[in-house]
Amino acid sequence: MENKETFVKKLRSSGLRPTKQRLEICKVLYERDKTFHFTIEELSKILKKKSKKSISLATIYNTVHAFKNKNYLKEISINSNKSYFDTNVSNHHHFFNESTHELIDLKDTDVGVIKIKKKIPGKKIKSVEVLVKISS
Amino acid sequence: MENKETFVKKLRSSGLRPTKQRLEICKVLYERDKTFHFTIEELSKILKKKSKKSISLATIYNTVHAFKNKNYLKEISINSNKSYFDTNVSNHHHFFNESTHELIDLKDTDVGVIKIKKKIPGKKIKSVEVLVKISS
DNA sequence: ACTTACATTATAATGATTCTAAAGTAGTGT
DNA sequence: ACACTACTTTAGAATCATTATAATGTAAGT
Ligand SMILES: [Mn+2]
Ligand SMILES: [Mn+2]
Ligand SMILES: [Zn+2]
Ligand SMILES: [Zn+2]
Numbered sequence: 001m002e003n004k005e006t007f008v009k010k011l012r013s014s015g016l017r018p019t020k021q022r023l024e025i026c027k028v029l030y031e032r033d034k035t036f037h038f039t040i041e042e043l044s045k046i047l048k049k050k051s052k053k054s055i056s057l058a059t060i061y062n063t064v065h066a067f068k069n070k071n072y073l074k075e076i077s078i079n080s081n082k083s084y085f086d087t088n089v090s091n092h093h094h095f096f097n098e099s100t101h102e103l104i105d106l107k108d109t110d111v112g113v114i115k116i117k118k119k120i121p122g123k124k125i126k127s128v129e130v131l132v133k134i135s136s
Numbered sequence: 137m138e139n140k141e142t143f144v145k146k147l148r149s150s151g152l153r154p155t156k157q158r159l160e161i162c163k164v165l166y167e168r169d170k171t172f173h174f175t176i177e178e179l180s181k182i183l184k185k186k187s188k189k190s191i192s193l194a195t196i197y198n199t200v201h202a203f204k205n206k207n208y209l210k211e212i213s214i215n216s217n218k219s220y221f222d223t224n225v226s227n228h229h230h231f232f233n234e235s236t237h238e239l240i241d242l243k244d245t246d247v248g249v250i251k252i253k254k255k256i257p258g259k260k261i262k263s264v265e266v267l268v269k270i271s272s
Numbered sequence: 273a274c275t276t277a278c279a280t281t282a283t284a285a286t287g288a289t290t291c292t293a294a295a296g297t298a299g300t301g302t
Numbered sequence: 303a304c305a306c307t308a309c310t311t312t313a314g315a316a317t318c319a320t321t322a323t324a325a326t327g328t329a330a331g332t
Contacts, residue, residue: 077215110254118246123270134259
């Protein structure tokens with residue numbers, strides 16, 4: 001999808017130094033065709049396999065949070081002891097497979113328009129997201 | 137709303153002994169007009185104020201989980217380090233106030249029908265819930 | 273009253289996440 | 303190339319919500 005130079009530019013343009021750890025993580029996160037949903041633990045396992053020199057867990061946490069703050073990642077609301085992250089940072093809906101704990105993106109057209117008729121005085125709507133729980 | 141005898145019957149009928157701790161917790165949870173959304177920490181604080189003899193934190197956790205298993209409470213998907221619980225156990229939608237971390241129920245009529253057009257082969261839809269994040 | 277399965281409790285353990293502070297590195301300027 | 307400095311990585315400790323342990327207490331049937 002994207003090459004190393006693109007990652008380097010994006011990182012620099014957001015004030016993040018393109019370190020080799022961050023670039024490794026970018027490759028895992030963004031060199032794919034589809035949206036990637038993951039927990040820190042899963043990301044950590046993937047990085048262990050891919051890289052010769054391991055990246056410390058603290059750095060994985062730091063990087064994921066830095067990317068989240070720069071809006072390159074999004075945190076997803078799932079009841080779990082672990083946080084889920086998503087490379088699709090747009091407002092969008094999900095299937096959540098309760099058997100496998102896997103998240104799957106829904107397109108807006110898969111759900112249709114959602115009209116929130118109730119208003120809370122003085123409050124603005126920041127996002128409207130649907131979570132569809134599924135299981136076998 | 138409900139009196140002590142009702143709680144006693146409900147607990148007995150689900151195979152839970154109506155202990156004084158559980159009845160205290162029932163009062164806090166169910167003797168109210170509106171749906172109650174809470175974290176364990178909040179429930180614990182309320183119980184500290186209300187009761188003379190304090191209920192141990194372990195019991196509060198045990199009871200909340202027992203009630204959840206018996207479908208007297210429901211756990212809510214919010215990204216947070218803490219779990220949220222809800223006395224409204226039906227499938228329903230929420231506002232989440234990002235400033236105050238407060239949950240507010242939406243009626244089905246406040247949202248309208250949500251049609252999920254995508255299907256996952258071999259999977260059944262267990263629930264469809266909308267989370268509307270709001271802030272000032 | 274006796275019995276026993278279920279509950280409560282203090283406390284320890286767990287596990288995800290965050291913090292600390294020391295060592296390493298990227299980018300800037302000379 | 304070298305020095306400087308701010309940013310980054312890292313191992314390990316700390317934190318904090320939650321769960322487990324195991325001893326003590328209690329509800330309810332006999
Ligand atoms: Mn978080
Ligand atoms: Mn839970
Ligand atoms: Zn997604
Ligand atoms: Zn609710």
